[in-house]
Amino acid sequence: MQTYHIPVMTKEVIHYLDCKPGKIYADCTLGGSGHAMAICEKIKPDGLLIGIDQDKDAIENAKNVLKPHLSNIRLFHGNFVHLSDFLSESGISKVDGILLDLGLSLHQIDSSGRGFSFRREEPLDMRMDTESDTTAEDLVNELDETSLEKLFKDYGEERWARNIARNVAKARKTARIGTSAHLSEIVCSSIPRKAQSKQKIHPATRVFMALRIAVNRELEMLSLFMENVSELLNPEGRLCVLTFHSLEDRIVKRKIKEMEKECVCPPGFPKCVCNKTRLFRILNKKALRPGTEEIIANPMARSTKLRAAERRSRIISN
Numbered sequence: 001m002q003t004y005h006i007p008v009m010t011k012e013v014i015h016y017l018d019c020k021p022g023k024i025y026a027d028c029t030l031g032g033s034g035h036a037m038a039i040c041e042k043i044k045p046d047g048l049l050i051g052i053d054q055d056k057d058a059i060e061n062a063k064n065v066l067k068p069h070l071s072n073i074r075l076f077h078g079n080f081v082h083l084s085d086f087l088s089e090s091g092i093s094k095v096d097g098i099l100l101d102l103g104l105s106l107h108q109i110d111s112s113g114r115g116f117s118f119r120r121e122e123p124l125d126m127r128m129d130t131e132s133d134t135t136a137e138d139l140v141n142e143l144d145e146t147s148l149e150k151l152f153k154d155y156g157e158e159r160w161a162r163n164i165a166r167n168v169a170k171a172r173k174t175a176r177i178g179t180s181a182h183l184s185e186i187v188c189s190s191i192p193r194k195a196q197s198k199q200k201i202h203p204a205t206r207v208f209m210a211l212r213i214a215v216n217r218e219l220e221m222l223s224l225f226m227e228n229v230s231e232l233l234n235p236e237g238r239l240c241v242l243t244f245h246s247l248e249d250r251i252v253k254r255k256i257k258e259m260e261k262e263c264v265c266p267p268g269f270p271k272c273v274c275n276k277t278r279l280f281r282i283l284n285k286k287a288l289r290p291g292t293e294e295i296i297a298n299p300m301a302r303s304t305k306l307r308a309a310e311r312r313s314r315i316i317s318n
Contacts, residue, residue, distance in 0.1 A: 004061050005032025005105040008242060008301045009290050013099060014038050016240045016283055016308035019047075023096040026050040026087070026232075028080035028225075030058045031105040033065040039099075040069040049073045050090060052080055054129040054216075057107060079129070081221045083232060094234045101242045102222070104212075106300065115180035116212065118187075118204035122180045126208075126215045136211040140177050145169040155219070155247065156210030163190040164207060183207070209245065222248055226255040230279045233311040238283070240308045249287065249305050256282055256309045283308040 007013075013035055017025060019042035027036045030053040039049055051062055051073055059077050066073055076086040080100060087093060109117045114125035115136060126136035143151065145165050152161035167190045168177065177183055187204040188196070196203050213219060229239055239256075243249040259280040263272045287305035295302045 004065075004107045005034060006298045006300065007032065007034025007038070008101065008103065008298065008304050009288070009294070009306055010035060010038050012288055012306055013240055013242070014042060016306070017097040017099060017238050019043055019097065022046050024048045024050070024092060025097040025099070026052065026083060026095045027099045027101075028052045028083060029099070029101045030062050030075075031101060031103075032058070032107065033062045035099055035101060036062065036066060036073070037069075039097075040066060040072055044069065044072060047072055048090075048092075050083075050086060050092070050095065051075045052078060052083065052086060054079045055105075055108065055112075056130065057112065058105065061107070079221055081225045083225070084228070087232065094232055095237060096234050097238045097240070098229065098233065099240050099242075100222075100225075102218070102248050103242065103244045103300065103304070116208070118180055118184035118202055118208050120180055124178055124180055124183060126212045128216050132216075134215055136183075136215050137176075137178055139211060139214060140168060140183060141172050151214055152207055152210050154210075155213045156206035157246070158206040158210065160191045160195070166190075180208075213247070219247055219251065222251050223255075226251060230259055230311060235311055235313040237311040238308060239280075239311075240306065243287075243305045243307070244303050249307070252307050253287070256280055256307060260309070278312060280309040281312055283310055 019025065019039050021043055023043055024047065025039050025043065027039060027049060030036055030051045036049060036051050043049065049072055053059055056077055059075055062075055074090050078086065104116060113122050114127060115122040116126055124135065124137040124140060148168055149161045149165035152158040152164055158164065164187050167186050171177060171186050184204040187207045191203045233239065241252045243252055260278060260282050262278045284307065287307050290301040290304050
């Protein structure tokens with residue numbers, strides 16, 4: 001049987017979540033359930049894991065992988081931004097730890113058939129939740145050239161965004177762009193060979209990432225989640241986030257730092273008037289990276305950054 005996914009930095013995740021028997025944790029991005037299994041082993045016999053994923057394939061996989069721990073889990077199909085609703089359905093208001101793993105699963109890339117990979121001939125879909133409306137094919141064929149350029153530049157940080165957008169707009173006049181291989185071919189033809197030779201990644205990597213982010217509204221959902229995450233953690237509850245590119249890491253880093261501050265008044269103010277309270281304690285000032293051995297064993301781990309924070313046991317006001 002093909003491996004569904006290889007979890008990243010599992011030891012570090014379990015350490016920073018501080019998993020203990022009887023506690024309640026939320027794995028908001030189940031993926032292949034590798035992290036979920038490790039959590040379940042630590043919280044048995046009477047702990048509880050709330051497992052969430054917007055990909056139905058991941059939920060079905062979790063039912064099989066987590067069979068030994070069915071009495072300790074509650075599974076929900078949906079986006080992590082709805083965690084509070086799923087907790088309410090479970091009769092819970094707060095948890096002792098929350099995990100977000102924002103990477104693609106190996107299954108989504110290799111076996112989902114949804115066009116996540118630029119190396120395959122698949123429908124240009126890229127939806128993690130197949131019940132959502134917009135596909136990558138819709139964006140590629142319906143956005144105007146200027147909007148495509150902005151998308152590739154803002155979400156993919158693609159240097160050749162203008163060339164690629166121009167060639168996409170030109171190609172779709174002849175025939176609708178409907179497969180991942182077709183799009184990859186257009187992207188590769190839009191980037192000079194000399195520039196391609198200097199890249200360490202496939203030429204289509206950034207464009208495919210940008211489309212995936214846009215289709216699944218990834219940055220928007222992450223920002224919304226981070227705005228309210230402190231309200232879902234018990235005192236001394238832990239937040240652990242695994243990011244895989246600079247855009248999402250920036251959101252996590254900025255919000256955690258903001259929640260660690262006691263006061264956000266300008267330095268010249270003689271007295272605090274913002275009434276800001278310190279909500280979090282950052283557990284690792286610098287993002288952790290996977291070790292060399294893990295990257296060799298699992299190349300998908302190479303860009304991972306782990307950030308962790310703890311909900312303060314006592315909220316201190318100014």
